[in-house]
Amino acid sequence: MHYTSLTQFISDQNAALAKGPIAVVLVEDDVEINTTLRHNLQLGFKHVIALMPAQFTLPRDLQETVHRVDYNMSREAATEDAINALIAAAPDQWIYYCYNAEYLFYPFCETRAVTEMLAFHTEERRAAMLTYIIDLYSDDLEQHPDAVSLDRAHLDRSGYYALARPDQTKDGHPKERQLDFYGGLRWRYEEHVPPARRKIDRIALFRAAPGLKLREDHTFSHEEYNTYACPWHHNITATICSFRTAKALKTNPGSRYDIDTFKWHNSAPFEWHSRQLLDLGLMEPGQWF
Template identity: 65%
Template sequence: MYSSLADFLSRGVAVLAKGPIALVFCEDEAEIDTTLRHHLQLGFKAVVVFMPAAFELDPALETRCTRVTLDTLAENAVTDTVNEIIPAAAGQWLYYCYNAEYLFAPFCEHRSVGEMLAFHTEERRDAMLTYVIDLYAGNLAAAPNAVNLDDAWLDKSGYYAQARKDPDKGNAPKERQLNFHGGLRWRFEEHVPMERRKIDRIALFRAKAGLTLYDDHTFSDQEYNTYACPWHNNLTASIVSFRTAKALRRNPGSKEEIQSFRWHNSIPFDWNSRQLMDLGLMEPGQWF
């Protein structure tokens, strides 16, 4: 346990010596324990959890995770923290997410995240695109905060991509970069700021000196922001997330207007990678 990020980088930097490393940022107390257990089961060598001192953590997880006290709701807390960790973890694969978010990769039930990233590295890739797929409780009366792992739903359609424009080149489309949209941020876009509506996140990446994470989940190295190499399709992954649903239920304006997140294209989430691949929400690439 570390009292601050500075304390962690001073005394706990050995945790960053071997990857892949998961960085989990807890904005509230929803499903903290299940989030950490899920990522430990995926095979991350270390899981570092950032949370306010007042948040509780299962004692069994205290010995398996590294806890760092952090005001996760402070402005730019996540990007600033990741950017300070990057140089300390140079050469290692990092992953970042929030509580009540769960990473799924192709065939993750049988293959570890380390195996996947070893293959991805062999394909000369230093970052992996992930799609943040909104989950929501089927019955908001029973789960007012929209979080229910036993009654989790997602949208089976309504996802689309748009060209990402390059302002330095007369707004020409950027090579192998797209902005992806869908889910609750698309259906309830009137309650979501424009800059928060896309669902793509470069959540898995290899740390290196000089690399900077931006607030829109992209990086200073443009190749990190691409969805595939120039030669063929690459692996992508999904992060199934209750985060948007929680925010829409927490905001007074949207909470009053939304009685249910379910619509005719809602389906129960089966908590497996095959369902996400069948829906086209992640790409196995050349990894079979």
């Protein structure tokens, strides 16, 4: 299932876009494309879409199970343009988006499909879910110069914090049930990260709605989508465990030679299990048990 443009895919795949949840993988380079796609298939997404450069290839099994769409991720606003086009084409469907070398974890994901989790979230009258981007990195940058290794992946077990999100339309007063979250490599190496890119929160799971637009800062035009919980109790949150920041820091000439290791006293091996993330307080089940 190979499409030469997103326009062609949307035109030809009305059936796919009419049944969610849908996972969209935005491919920026050739690192861990296959594992990212397979991870989303294993979670139980009904359809997985790979927006990727034309020169990249997929193995035969993924060619048969993934909607591969030729797409240039290097241009400005590539993420927003793609997701907003899919929002318009898939009304009322749950959509998840991530980049390659990013892996979604939600409470009890080892035994419960993403469809079960989103069904419960929908019953709680929620149309979006907050996800935290938890940085992964190899503990040996000599062996893995791009900082990516599934076998040697580490994360920061502490150093995360939140600040009130100011509402510029109300003289900077905090927005209701909205926070800006920080931590991980973007916090520890903030001198190499532009201020607008330092947040680790992303509304990566959401339900498409008429008029909904994704903005450049990974928030949405409907303010309720940007909240971390409903007014009456806490809701499920999830994490996206991501090598993206570590890759960028080790490939950017401005930071590459300043970093010999990402390990510090709060590093811990990543266990690739939701229990570790729950124990560290990096996501919560809300009322879902």
